[in-house]
Amino acid sequence: MLVKTILNRIHKHRGFVYGAIRLIEVLEELLVEAEIRPRSHSRPTCSGCGRQGPGYDMLGPRRFEFVPIWGIRVFFVYAMRRVDCVRCGVTVERVPWADGKSRLTTTYAWFLARWAKRMSWKEVADAFRTSWENVFRSVEMAVKWGREHMSLDGITAIGVDEIARQRGHRYLTLVYQIDEGRKRLLWIGPERTKSSLLAFFAWFGKERSSELRFICSDMWENYLAVVAAKASQAIHVLDRFHIMSHMSKAIDEVRAQEARSLKAKGLAILTHTRWLLLKRPEHLTDKQDVRLVELLQHNLRTVRAYLLKEHFQVFWFYLSPYWAGRFLDRWCTKAMRSRIEPMKKVARMLRGHRSLLLNWFRARGRISAVAVEGFNNKARVITKRAFGFRTYPAIEIALYHGLGDLPEPEFTHRFC
Numbered sequence: 001m002l003v004k005t006i007l008n009r010i011h012k013h014r015g016f017v018y019g020a021i022r023l024i025e026v027l028e029e030l031l032v033e034a035e036i037r038p039r040s041h042s043r044p045t046c047s048g049c050g051r052q053g054p055g056y057d058m059l060g061p062r063r064f065e066f067v068p069i070w071g072i073r074v075f076f077v078y079a080m081r082r083v084d085c086v087r088c089g090v091t092v093e094r095v096p097w098a099d100g101k102s103r104l105t106t107t108y109a110w111f112l113a114r115w116a117k118r119m120s121w122k123e124v125a126d127a128f129r130t131s132w133e134n135v136f137r138s139v140e141m142a143v144k145w146g147r148e149h150m151s152l153d154g155i156t157a158i159g160v161d162e163i164a165r166q167r168g169h170r171y172l173t174l175v176y177q178i179d180e181g182r183k184r185l186l187w188i189g190p191e192r193t194k195s196s197l198l199a200f201f202a203w204f205g206k207e208r209s210s211e212l213r214f215i216c217s218d219m220w221e222n223y224l225a226v227v228a229a230k231a232s233q234a235i236h237v238l239d240r241f242h243i244m245s246h247m248s249k250a251i252d253e254v255r256a257q258e259a260r261s262l263k264a265k266g267l268a269i270l271t272h273t274r275w276l277l278l279k280r281p282e283h284l285t286d287k288q289d290v291r292l293v294e295l296l297q298h299n300l301r302t303v304r305a306y307l308l309k310e311h312f313q314v315f316w317f318y319l320s321p322y323w324a325g326r327f328l329d330r331w332c333t334k335a336m337r338s339r340i341e342p343m344k345k346v347a348r349m350l351r352g353h354r355s356l357l358l359n360w361f362r363a364r365g366r367i368s369a370v371a372v373e374g375f376n377n378k379a380r381v382i383t384k385r386a387f388g389f390r391t392y393p394a395i396e397i398a399l400y401h402g403l404g405d406l407p408e409p410e411f412t413h414r415f416c
């Protein structure tokens with residue numbers, strides 16, 4: 001049968017041969033079963049120590065699911081041998097196409113894991129008529145392998161970020177590599193406390209920490225303290241994404257308050273303006289653009305807060321820290337005189353972190369400035385999707401799989 005020829009070309013294992021290949025029907029489903037036999041006179045490998053030993057006996061046939069062909073599920077059928085190992089006693093043999101007690105072949109697990117990078121776990125399960133659990137296990141295997149084989153060499157810039165794990169206030173701390181040439185998720189820890197970030201540095205190691213040159217983060221005091229203690233040689237940068245999120249939050253607060261008081265007076269000027277004010281102006285549609293121009297005609301606190309924020313964008317384009325510093329001081333004075341409390345709060349915060357803010361200009365061109373924002377957006381999409389399964393390990397695995405740029409083993413054949 002042709003299937004056997006193909007299997008022998010792309011999926012051959014030393015010490016084993018393919019036997020009969022059958023097309024069968026089980027519960028109205030067509031299945032392909034490929035028998036595997038040990039090559040005659042071959043000795044089984046002990047699953048305890050990995051050494052070959054004399055055979056002890058043979059167990060009943062086990063089925064291992066393999067990559068489907070033409071929408072037909074494929075199973076390997078093999079009767080496992082037991083080994084009489086001098087070191088481990090009687091153990092079940094180790095087979096090259098599957099790990100431990102898994103009912104999926106390793107090749108099929110990698111196949112599912114690869115697809116799970118392109119679409120949701122549920123979609124993968126549906127497309128290949130397998131269970132969500134099987135997809136999850138496969139991704140888990142891929143992440144485990146990738147984490148064990150990833151290289152941590154040459155990391156000079158990292159970004160620390162936090163995202164909400166669920167609606168409500170459970171957070172995760174994420175650490176990204178943000179070197180100009182390489183961007184990926186390095187590490188995830190629960191909460192956003194000092195010990196979250198301390199755990200990262202413990203994992204990362206003293207020597208590598210001492211080679212860090214830039215660290216980006218929010219003005220979160222827990223992170224500032226840990227970075228100062230663990231990588232004091234690095235330039236600590238408060239990045240654009242986090243600063244601008246503080247401004248957006250302030251505007252949102254002003255708008256919500258003002259909208260309420262206007263509504264009480266029967267005015268609806270601020271209704272449905274939330275995204276108008278939060279989106280970058282260049283990302284607005286033509287229609288939204290017209291509405292924004294209209295809105296800006298009004299003398300509202302919200303409008304003044306918005307203009308303050310937009311004016312601040314200039315800050316990021318300065319070249320010299322000196323002139324950027326002058327701009328920052330003038331901006332803060334203006335914000336403090338605005339009599340808009342949320343903006344005053346932002347100004348006070350920026351003043352309190354003036355030198356870290358100006359580090360942005362010292363790191364220019366050495367770190368990927370948009371990386372933290374890009375990762376934050378993707379991480380939010382992945383965790384939102386993962387809300388469905390809620391448990392912490394699953395979210396962690398989904399994030400590493402999607403953003404970790406993890407290595408994969410070399411295969412003789414690429415199935416997808």
Ligand SMILES: [Zn+2]
Pocket residue numbers: 046047048049050051085086087088089091
């Ligand atoms: Zn053994």
